[in-house]
Amino acid sequence: MxxxxxxxxxxxxxxxxxxxxxxxxxxxxxxxxxxxxxxxxxxxxxxxxxxxxxxxVLRESPEMIVQKVVAGRHDLMPLRYRDEILKIRGVQAVEGRLWGYYFDPVFGANYTLLVPPATTATEQAETEPMRTVVTENEHRHGPEEQAMPLVGAETIGAGNIVIGNGIARVRNAGKGEFILFRTHAGEGMPLRIKDTLSSASELVSSDLILMTEPDFRRFFGIPENYVTDLAVSVRNPEELSTIAAKITRLFPDSRPIIRDEILRTxxxxxxxxxxxxxxxxxxxxxxxxxxxxxxxxxxxxxxxxxxxxxxxxxxxxxxxxxxxxxxxxxxxxxxxxxxxxxxxxxxxxxxxxxxxxxxxxxxxxxxxxxxxxxxxxxxxxxxxxxxxxxxxxxxxxxxxxxxxxxxxxxxxxxxx
Amino acid sequence: MIELFDVRKVFNTGKPSEYSALNGISLNISSNKVTVLTGPSGSGKTTLLSIIGCMSRPTAGRVKLSGREITSLPERFLTDIRRKTFGFIFQQHNLIKGITALENVMLPAYPLGERHGPLKERAMHLLDRLDLSRKAHSRIEWLSGGEAQRVGIVRALINDPSVIIADEPTSNLDTKLSYRFLEIVETFKKDGKTVLITSHDPLVYQASVVDEVVRLRDGRLEGEAP
Incomplete structure (x- = not known):
């Protein structure tokens, strides 16, 4: 040997x-x-x-999103759908979400505009702890830490916005400055930058703009009784597909999207x-x-x-x-x-x-x-x-x- | 004692370039003697030497080494015999460039897995015997022709073989170095080794140290009928 x-x-x-x-x-x-x-x-x-x-990042996204579909395309969701879906057995909460896209012709960039959840589901916000704006450059590596920026609408305030780092960079804009937007009706709408979002979440928040519900509705001209889509949470994740089937039966013009499908995409x-x-x-x-x-x-x-x-x-x-x-x-x-x-x-x-x-x-x-x-x-x-x-x-x-x-x-x- | 019985070697069998290098050689090579195979170019000296040294197999005939038939042995056994029984000195020295004289000398012992310390000591001792200890750590390409040949000789001795085979050892040496080589052969003989040399250099086959000269021509022993 x-x-x-x-x-x-x-x-x-x-x-x-x-x-x-x-x-x-x-x-x-x-x-x-x-x-x-x-x-x-x-x-x-x-x-x-x-x-x-x-x-x-998506782990913290809603388990299911329900959209209204017209002629195969995404349409605004009437709030009465929310009340009906909430009655389905096994559904824990239904939250109306307001979000949309805005093309900035000056910089040739698309922004994602979003109303933080608490303003659209006020009844839920009352029971949840106060959310805070994440602004520091801290790095998120622990599984228990939040990936998505948590911003409470209360902290934004009317006439203010919180922007993603990508937008801050491309517009070279910082806290306290105003950005002039053009509403759906063609009017100018100046909004003040209250804060920027955490860089840890930049993969999904680079192009994000957070604003209050009234500002958002004015911006896009969305009536009070409509939201963009609904975020549904269920008691037992095993029942997700059953609940999705029930929603489709209840509202044939709706499209439930399960989180796993987004992950697969x-x-x-x-x-x-x-x-x-x-x-x-x-x-x-x-x-x-x-x-x-x-x-x-x-x-x-x-x-x-x-x-x-x-x-x-x-x-x-x-x-x-x-x-x-x-x-x-x-x-x-x-x-x-x-x-x-x-x-x-x-x-x-x-x-x-x-x-x-x-x-x-x-x-x-x-x-x-x-x-x-x-x-x-x-x-x-x-x-x-x-x-x-x-x-x-x-x-x-x-x-x-x-x-x-x-x-x-x-x-x-x-x-x- | 090495015995050859009707040894034949044909190259490129069945092809238009078929060539018969050895045509039935029967020969006994005595132990502890110096034997020289001589003859003109193409007479089959190197072919015969490579068959005796287990480097190639004859097409027909048998070779016995100390009474043991070796021609039919599998490759692994032939390698083992070659490693332990024969030490080869090549015409072009066939040393590996880029490594030192000492490493070249130790190379044949590597497959035996001997411990490094004793092996190096033996190699240094042998290099010293041929006045090469100062050159032990020199690269091969830095050595003179005579020094390179002596390194080749030391390499042939590293596994302490009983038979030394030298192919045209003086063809690249001047007269002085050729005499030096013959002096070294003398020491082999004194050590009780069998020495087999191919050469058409009269200085070698007429040397007093040589016990027997075998003359070859056209793949046969000279004087034998075709």
Missing amino acids: KSWIEKQKYIIDFTLSSLLRRKVKNIGLLILYALIVFILASVMFFTHAIKKEASL YDSIFNWRGGMMIVILSAAVLAFVIFAWDKASGLSAGERREIGILKAIGWETSDIIRMKFWEGAVISLTAFLAGVILAYIHVFFTHSLVFEPALKGWSTLYPQFKLMPFVSAEQLTTLFFLTVVPYTVSTIVPAWRAATIDPDAAMRHTGE
Whole structure:
């Protein structure tokens, strides 16, 4: 056993010295290899982390949203629907929500306007604790912490707004300043910035504007007895689909959307974006595969001669294959680790500098947020099997072919 | 004692380029003696040497080493015999560039898994015997032709083989270094080793240290009928 260990040590030692002897070739290969791992890992880390972030944010969203549909499109929801839905057994609360979009032609950006919940369901607000504005740049990583900004309408006050960081950046506006909006009727409507939202929630709040209910209704001209949609909470989440079916039966022109469906949509959007990136980069990956195959599988005359010498002086075929295996493993593992570490730094410390525009989506208001470092064993395993295993195998095959040739090739080299 | 019975070797069998390098060689090589295989280029010296040294197999015929038939042994056993019984000195030295003389010398012992300390000590001792201890940590490409050849000789001795095989050892050496090589062969003989050399250098096959000269021509022993 001791001699077996010594033998492996000698082989690894010789492998490392072999790698150093062909510095230029191996360093070039290592850099390219690490670059490919870096690209793949960056895309993978980013899409997984952003999905995780989105799912954490959405965890606090309503269990079910009910919209009214007219001709297949979303329409304003009459408040009487709320009272009827509340009567369904198992429904705990129904909250009318007011939200909409506003296009700012000056900055070419779309804003999301929202009335914080307490103003539309005053009867519930009375029983709930006072909500506070989250304004500081604190980072949310604990599962118990809130992802969505909690803003009480009471604290906003009429004529005021609370804006997301994206808007503050694009308009270069801060607390106390006024923003002039144009209402549905074309009148000017100046609103004062009372505060900005926490950057921790920026993934969903970058383009958000919070305002009071009366301001919102005036802005869009929505009558008192209408809301945008309804947020429904139930006592037993298992009953969600049953309650959704009951709502559809009660109001055939309504569309209940369950939170899991939203999560699935987010999932597929970011998977799609990640997939698109990989498709675009596949040419680079293919170029690397061809390069790696050529470098790894084609033994140079010098390497063949070396194998011949080693066999002639008593190395077995298996020793040479083991040596080539270690050679491939050292290069691919080093490149794998370097690529993964660089990708980790790139995604979680430099805000995915390289892929940001393609992966986050396209908008005037790019959210700026720090992703929560999240790497799963499954991701790393997938990456490992995509990169390390094929390369290592591709180095062994030609070495095995060269090593099974008679060792007298080394003698033949001398002539006769 | 190495015995050869009607050994034949054909290259590229069945192809238009088929070529018969050895045409039935029967020979006994005595132990503890210096034997030289000589003959013109293409006479089959190196082919015969590689078959004796278990580097390749004959197409037909048998080879016995100390009474044991080795031609039909599987590759692994042949490697083991090659490693423990034979030490090879090549014409072009066949040293691995980029590593030191000491590492080159130790290479044949790596597959045996011997502990590093004693192995290094033995390698240093052997290098010292051939006045190379100062060059132990020099890279191969920094050595002169004579020094490189002596490193090749030390490498052949590292596993303490009973048979030393040298293929055209003086072809790249000047006269002085060729004599130095023959002095080294003398020490092998004194140590009780069997030495087998291929050479068409008269300085070698006419040397006093040589016990037997085997002449080859066209893949046959000279004087034998085709």
